[in-house]
Every structure is written in C-alpha cells, then in structure tokens.
Amino acid sequence: xxxxxxxxxxxxxxxxxxxxxxxxxxxxxxxxxxxxxxxxxxxxxxxxxxxxxxxxxxxxxxxxxxxxxxxxxxxxxxxxxxxxxxxxxxxxxxxxxxxxxxxxxxxxxxxxxxxxxxxxxxxxxxxxxxxxxxxxxxxxxxxxxxxxxxxxxxxxxxxxxxxxxxxxxxxxxxxxxxxxxxxxxxxxxxxxxxxxxxxxxxxxxxxxxxxxxxx
Numbered sequence: 001x002x003x004x005x006x007x008x009x010x011x012x013x014x015x016x017x018x019x020x021x022x023x024x025x026x027x028x029x030x031x032x033x034x035x036x037x038x039x040x041x042x043x044x045x046x047x048x049x050x051x052x053x054x055x056x057x058x059x060x061x062x063x064x065x066x067x068x069x070x071x072x073x074x075x076x077x078x079x080x081x082x083x084x085x086x087x088x089x090x091x092x093x094x095x096x097x098x099x100x101x102x103x104x105x106x107x108x109x110x111x112x113x114x115x116x117x118x119x120x121x122x123x124x125x126x127x128x129x130x131x132x133x134x135x136x137x138x139x140x141x142x143x144x145x146x147x148x149x150x151x152x153x154x155x156x157x158x159x160x161x162x163x164x165x166x167x168x169x170x171x172x173x174x175x176x177x178x179x180x181x182x183x184x185x186x187x188x189x190x191x192x193x194x195x196x197x198x199x200x201x202x203x204x205x206x207x208x209x210x211x212x213x214x215x
Contacts, residue, residue: 010080010090015093016093016198018204029215034088037091040057046091047203092198103211104212109149123156
C-alpha cells in the first residue's frame, strides 16, 4: 500500500489524454493514467525543448529510474510515484493507442463547470465559499420562464439564494456582480493551465479541445 504523502498527492494530479491522432480529448487523474500505461493501452508523450518523445510503460519506468539518480537534475521540478517496487516520474501527457474519437464541440453545462466559471464566488455578495455552501440560482426564475442556461444561471451562496427566493435580483434588492455568459473555454481547464506544471499541455490544445471533459 502506498503511504508516502507526496505520492498520494501526485496520484491525484492531472494528465492530458490524446487520441491516437494526437488530439487532446480528456483530462484524467494520474492514478488512471498509470493504469492505462501499465495495461499497455497508452504511451507517455514527453515534451523536452520542443521535441516529442514516445515511451511505453517499461521505457518510461527505465527513464524515470535514470532521472531519479541523476544528481544534475533539480528533483523538485518533478513529481514522483514511489512504491516498494519502483519509482516513476508522473507523466503530464499520454496518448491512447486505439482511441480515435474527437473532442466534443460543446461545453457541458453542469455545477462543476458553472462554479469554476464563477470562481466559487457568489455572484450577489461576491464572497468565496466552499462547494458545500454554494448553490446555483436562476436570475429569471424558472417559474417565470427563466431558462437553465449559461446566461441565466449563476453561482450563489445559500444565504443569498434564500434571500432571493422566487424573485428577480431587482425584486430581492440584489445586484449581480457581473453579467453571466457562456465560457469560451472549459473553465476547469483554464484553472489547470494557471498551474505551471501543466504548461506543457498548451502545445496540444486547439480551440475544439477547450470544451473537453476535465475529471
């Protein structure tokens, strides 16, 4: 059983998934990516100074072991999965050998994407809350014909949601922080790209892949 805290944190990180044509299609956990590599369903795509290299599980494991003993490397720049049997570097990108589907062209409307779009901030009081204290609100209530859409639904804290009730913001004495719009790219992906360790993904992200699913 893996007990190393840094390894557990690394396993919960994210990996960009490419189809066999090198098109970005998903973002999955490191844990899931390692399973795909071990089962020979995918390979690692490593980007080094603009060059792409392909590695299966065994060759990636061998390279990782060489890196782990290389004293010229700054090991703080890498994430590692350490177990009693092996030490392997966390991959950032993998390519599926037999998956040829293309990314979906529309962004899924759901709570996770909505909260990410609004940065977990209530759009009435403009305070940030944990997910357990957030809900979503129809600006124009559904009972009055309001649609469940990016333009009519916002992130809302429980207190403001209760205050607004089945009214418009104006009727409830509330004011929207900003006008809601449909995101031009997956907001969860945007959050990932703010982290320098995922910067390497940008080489594979075209316009269509900005709406792909992020796990």
